[in-house]
Amino acid sequence: MIITIGNNKGGVGKTGILVQLAASLARANRSVLVVDLDPQGNASRQLGWEEDYENPSPTIGDALRDAQEGNGAGALVEADLLDSGIGVDLLPARVDLENRISEAATVGAVRRLRKALAGWTDTYDIVLIDTPPSLGHLTQMALAASDAAVCVTQPEFDSVEGMTRFRSFVEEHAEDIANPALRFAGVIVNLHKNLNEHVFQMDGLRELVGESEILEPVIPERAVIKEAAAAGASVAEYKTAAGKRVTEMFDELAVSFLTKIEVAK
């Protein structure tokens, strides 16, 4: 299963959640490939990939430029070469992925990622694609390559609006991006705080998407999640009480995620 993680709103924790979810899935013995489709390269960095400026290695941007069937494999970095020790494979991105955006008008451009992943990614249990905070070409390529889409949102007005735009795009444009089988599989709520506004937004969200669309548990704002993202590590490395609690939450989220994507099949 190939899953795009997205939201039109930036900074809601798409990348941080994707990385910790990938780590939990790996701990549950799933084979996972992360595809970084954001020119910011945050997922690549958090998974422990370092760009070698002297001897640059191929990245997803190169594979998409050449647009050959299956050539994403040429940019593959296997888990044991990544410093995070998270245990997932990676198709890394660097800032030159931006250059692919201007190719959007080329015939078949929206299917280039699908093509790059074809023929060699079936061996993974899960492929997770990280996307920029945009509904533009890169996110459209991700969605065109995916079986399902999952949104990460904060329980805040603008993030929920970004979620709605992302979900509507998936539901209304699946055919336009030549992927009519694409399904919206649910919402992960992140950065929850004990504020009246967040309680209010959670009620609105439940009404908007339905209780069953919200993956359990809601992930709170926690220092250890930020620290793990900064260090490029799994939260499971943090053996404090807070680290253990958060690790349990992500393990539970992974179970909920697997259930949702099975239903979305």
Ligand SMILES: Nc1ncnc2c1ncn2[C@@H]1O[C@H](COP(=O)(O)OP(=O)(O)OP(=O)(O)O)[C@@H](O)[C@H]1O
């Ligand atoms: N649950 C959390 N608790 C504390 N900090 C968090 C949490 N989730 C994310 N963060 C922090 O919030 C910031 C934004 O997160 P992140 O970069 O993952 O968001 P994003 O949606 O991927 O952003 P972008 O749209 O730029 O790709 C980061 O500093 C991250 O470490």
Ligand SMILES: [Mg+2]
């Ligand atoms: Mg991100």
